[in-house]
Amino acid sequence: MRAMVYRGPHKVRVEDKPVPVVEHPNDAIVKVELAAICGSDLHLYHGMMPDTRIGHTFGHEFVGRVEEVGSSVRNLQRGDRVMVPFNIYCGTCWFCARGLFSNCHNVNPNATAVGGIYGYSHTCGGYDGGQAQYVRVPFADVGPSVIPDWMDDEDALLCTDALATGYFGAQLGGIVEGDVVVVFGAGPVGLYAARSAWLMGAGRVIVIDHLEYRLEKARSFAYAETYNFTEHDDVVVLLKRLTGHLGADVAIDAVGAEADGNLLQHVTSASLKLQGGSPVALNWAIDGVRKGATVSVVGAYGPLFSAVKFGDAMNKGLTLRMNQAPVKRQWPRLFEHIRAGYLKPNDIVTHRIPLEHIAEGYHMFANKLDGCIKPVVLPHAS
Incomplete structure (x- = not known):
């Protein structure tokens, strides 16, 4: 064959x-x-x-x-x-x-x-x-x-x-009626997660990405508000401004290891095969939600080190939920x-x-x- x-x-x-x-x-x-x-x-x-x-x-x-x-x-x-x-x-x-x-x-x-x-x-x-x-x-x-x-x-x-994973990402978020949901990543899983959030009762869905053609798809397919993170100095500040300075109720990380990482991560990933995944999108999620919120992770991360802001998550009382679908x-x-x-x-x-x-x-x-x-x-x- x-x-x-x-x-x-x-x-x-x-x-x-x-x-x-x-x-x-x-x-x-x-x-x-x-x-x-x-x-x-x-x-x-x-x-x-x-x-x-x-x-x-x-x-x-x-x-x-x-x-x-x-x-x-x-x-x-x-x-x-x-x-x-x-x-x-x-x-x-x-x-x-x-x-x-x-x-x-x-x-x-x-x-x-x-x-x-x-x-x-x-x-x-x-x-x-x-x-x-x-x-x-x-x-x-x-x-x-x-x-x-x-x-x-x-x-x-x-x-x-892709669809099952995006739906699962929204499901892990524990979305309740009227929630503000932010999805990081407008690839297939992110698009499906954003569309699925509406099926679970979201009152507002925001998608963050940096590619205009994917953001356009998020608007037409997932009916989401969209923001290009390259056009904003600080994504976390943007999210706070969009949500009455509280933060989103649910964040879905549909990026995983595709986010831009630091030099150490690129060197260890490419040379030593130690891919854990860049924490950029996940840390935006942790900082961009309100206290007591839920962060759902369905982006693909490797099995090793990722520099996640776990202390921030703990101190904000966040619920972190994740798995392969x-x-x-x-x-x-x-x-x-x-x-x-x-x-x-x-x-x-x-x-x-x-x-x-x-x-x-x-x-x-x-x-x-x-x-x-x-x-x-x-x-x-x-």
Whole structure:
């Protein structure tokens, strides 16, 4: 099969790899029909996540058709059109039993915090991802779901991570009717978080970013007030002025390690592979909310040091909530919103890229070229 492979920082290629096979009776092999490039894939692309190995195939957002199932699989059969959450999880451990699918205890021998994630380095289990023509799906009776007949393939694709994560970010904020919600980052997850905040009763939604084309999308898709942080001397002062000098009720950090960091962080990330993530957006969130507020973090951070202003958070009595999204837990409510017409997930898709051109896709996405917000990958397009 053809698959994207990592060849070092800023170097991805499309090469021939063996078609994956059933390795365990609970496996399924899925022929990928649509995949996507996620903002968190750029951490891998830049070589800034630990244990990203040469030859690894990225991609944790994908949908497709079941090609083969292991002997123990009961819920899927060949030909089923399926959506696969980015979490790989067993469904039976202490964490899975409580809906914490992203913290599964049985699928990632390399970490005690995060469970398994498709295509996200050996730090997250070493599973090859879906930016390929075929992918092996472990625990096939647990993760994948048959796509509802009424749902568009691209909408289903975006439910596998970006939409579910943005919705989860708003959910973690504990939004109550009338709350002022500020979202840092107008990438796909930030856009979905801002739109989801309205569904949870927000009275006002503010989005902070520095790219005008993304801020325009935040206005048209998420109906948000927008501010370009490069046009203001102090984002925290701006937020206080906008909120009667109190601060927002809820802040959602949808930036994570994509924010600009200091020199030490860049050196340790690029040279020593110690990416913890720049704390700039998170510290803006901590300082920009009122006392007693909630800060929700769904931006992607690495496993190591981040210089977070924890003392400020403690002294203000903030509630900090964060995790990788347990994707499948969000699907029932998201499906209701999509079917009712409250959300059209693929409204943020800007580019559709054949797999053979994925190197150009990564370059465009990483460098914010051509107004790229969300690129979809077509594994079988010529």
